[in-house]
Amino acid sequence: MDEPTPTEALRTALDRLGEELAADVLVQARREAVDRATSILADEITRSVLDNARAHLPGVAPARKSRPRRESSGAPAHYVYGIIWAGEATPEDAHGVADGRPPFAVEHGRLAAIASLVPLDEFDEEALHENLNDVEWLERTARAHEAVLDAALAEATVVPLRLCTIYRGEEQVREMLDREGPVFEDALRRLEGKTEWGVKLLAQPGALHGSPPEGDAQEPGGLSRGAAYMQGKRDEARAREDAVRQAEEWAHQVHERIAALAAEALLNPLQNPEVSGHTGEMLLNGVYLVDDADEEVLRDEVEALAAEFEPLGGAVELSGPWPPYNFVKGSIEAAR
Amino acid sequence: MASRPEYAVTNRRQAEPPMRSDLQRPGGPANLADILERVLDKGIVIAGDIQINLLDIELLTIKLRLLVASVERAQEMGINWWESDPSLTSKASELEEENRDLRDRLDRLERIAGLPAPKEGEEVILEEHHEEVVEADGEETKTESHREEVVEAEAGRKRKRSGRSGGRSGSGGGSRTRKKSSGG
Numbered sequence: 173m174d175e176p177t178p179t180e181a182l183r184t185a186l187d188r189l190g191e192e193l194a195a196d197v198l199v200q201a202r203r204e205a206v207d208r209a210t211s212i213l214a215d216e217i218t219r220s221v222l223d224n225a226r227a228h229l230p231g232v233a234p235a236r237k238s239r240p241r242r243e244s245s246g247a248p249a250h251y252v253y254g255i256i257w258a259g260e261a262t263p264e265d266a267h268g269v270a271d272g273r274p275p276f277a278v279e280h281g282r283l284a285a286i287a288s289l290v291p292l293d294e295f296d297e298e299a300l301h302e303n304l305n306d307v308e309w310l311e312r313t314a315r316a317h318e319a320v321l322d323a324a325l326a327e328a329t330v331v332p333l334r335l336c337t338i339y340r341g342e343e344q345v346r347e348m349l350d351r352e353g354p355v356f357e358d359a360l361r362r363l364e365g366k367t368e369w370g371v372k373l374l375a376q377p378g379a380l381h382g383s384p385p386e387g388d389a390q391e392p393g394g395l396s397r398g399a400a401y402m403q404g405k406r407d408e409a410r411a412r413e414d415a416v417r418q419a420e421e422w423a424h425q426v427h428e429r430i431a432a433l434a435a436e437a438l439l440n441p442l443q444n445p446e447v448s449g450h451t452g453e454m455l456l457n458g459v460y461l462v463d464d465a466d467e468e469v470l471r472d473e474v475e476a477l478a479a480e481f482e483p484l485g486g487a488v489e490l491s492g493p494w495p496p497y498n499f500v501k502g503s504i505e506a507a508r
Numbered sequence: 509m510a511s512r513p514e515y516a517v518t519n520r521r522q523a524e525p526p527m528r529s530d531l532q533r534p535g536g537p538a539n540l541a542d543i544l545e546r547v548l549d550k551g552i553v554i555a556g557d558i559q560i561n562l563l564d565i566e567l568l569t570i571k572l573r574l575l576v577a578s579v580e581r582a583q584e585m586g587i588n589w590w591e592s593d594p595s596l597t598s599k600a601s602e603l604e605e606e607n608r609d610l611r612d613r614l615d616r617l618e619r620i621a622g623l624p625a626p627k628e629g630e631e632v633i634l635e636e637h638h639e640e641v642v643e644a645d646g647e648e649t650k651t652e653s654h655r656e657e658v659v660e661a662e663a664g665r666k667r668k669r670s671g672r673s674g675g676r677s678g679s680g681g682g683s684r685t686r687k688k689s690s691g692g
Binding site: 336 | 538539540542543544547548549550552553556560604606607610611613614617619622
């Protein structure tokens with residue numbers, strides 16, 4: 173009883189601290205951005221200095237800049253897309269990431285890697301550093317990577333690898349298959365007969381606005397300007413809360429119903445309209461590992477949900493089938 | 509299937525023989541965000557001979573744009589698993605998030621206090637009188653505090669001075685708690 177409002181006092185203190193920290197954080201972020209930029213520039217300069225120094229050393233082959241790039245492209249590397257059981261069909265008519273060179277299988281024991289040849293002048297460390305930051309290159313490569321795996325998926329269970337997993341030669345691919353064998357075998361067994369699907373829920377603009385502000389019912393002269401302002405603020409806050417609650421309910425409903433018919437379900441971060449090109453607000457970006465036998469059930473459920481949400485201003489989107497990108501991590505953890 | 513309700517399906521099996529195609533709407537190529545989300549962030553990550561750093565600065569920006577742009581909505585909905593994703597818990601995103609949280613809290617505080625955000629060079633004086641009377645076991649404890657805050661906005665940075673005074677007294681009574689608070 174001696175300290176009457178300890179929680180309030182604590183909150184006040186915390187809020188004050190937060191307020192002070194906000195400014196500091198901005199200052200710190202700015203400082204770190206400068207530091208990072210400085211360090212990147214320093215790296216570039218270092219590289220340039222080293223290249224120039226090498227050129228002046230007698231008997232030492234000048235590195236990078238003066239080295240003709242065609243030299244390294246003479247020995248193409250192996251770009252690996254994913255892993256399948258040995259003996260499964262390889263999507264040989266698909267177009268690989270480099271000049272559409274077709275994929276082939278590198279078999280080792282019970283496993284096979286789906287690979288294609290890539291020139292090192294486009295795919296070595298130095299080139300990738302630049303290419304990965306080139307949005308057009310990134311899109312082209314990501315789509316090709318995905319297209320090869322898609323084609324493989326039509327024929328077999330496939331364990332997708334992350335973009336740009338590259339080996340110097342076939343021997344290194346075999347070594348990798350040997351080293352990682354248990355992980356891949358576990359994943360292939362676990363994913364057998366299952367496919368990844370994506371379900372999104374989007375709210376059309378305006379669909380989420382809660383009940384209209386009660387302020388409208390007030391007589392215009394009934395409130396002083398200050399009170400009307402406060403009332404307006406409160407109404408806005410309430411409408412925002414209502415919209416959030418509604419979004420939560422919708423997303424929960426869709427996720428629960430799809431997850432109920434899936435073997436595994438995960439929520440991914442909501443996408444930015446700028447990148448994904450969708451209209452309206454994304455409320456759910458779920459991924460579901462579904463038994464192939466249940467594909468029709470999944471489609472029916474998505475249709476049912478779409479029909480329910482359409483009149484409310486919500487759109488339910490199904491994408492797939494996808495290689496099970498989102499569901500291979502569990503296998504790594506299980507095997508290690 | 510004309511009677512089926514309208515809903516969007518991205519047909520990602522167009523290259524295949526027309527299996528189940530009666531159920532699928534011919535769609536464009538898959539959404540780039542969907543593909544990037546998967547090929548950059550998911551899939552098994554094993555060491556290749558070519559060491560690549562997918563967290564190069566600009567790419568990190570793409571990732572953050574892709575993944576964290578709608579973070580506010582996601583957080584409101586309690587979805588925050590990516591906070592534990594080691595590839596995303598870089599200093600940058602931590603700071604960005606902390607920053608946003610703090611700014612949100614500021615906004616909220618200002619809203620609750622009914623204060624417009626102070627403009628540059630503007631001085632806002634917040635006066636708060638707080639009185640609490642607790643009556644228990646035949647004794648009444650009265651707490652009063654007075655707080656005066658001066659918020660000055662200076663070149664986008666807030667500075668605050670505050671003064672505080674308080675007192676406490678006791679007297680007899682019933683058993684109830686009364687709270688009174690007034691702000692101005």
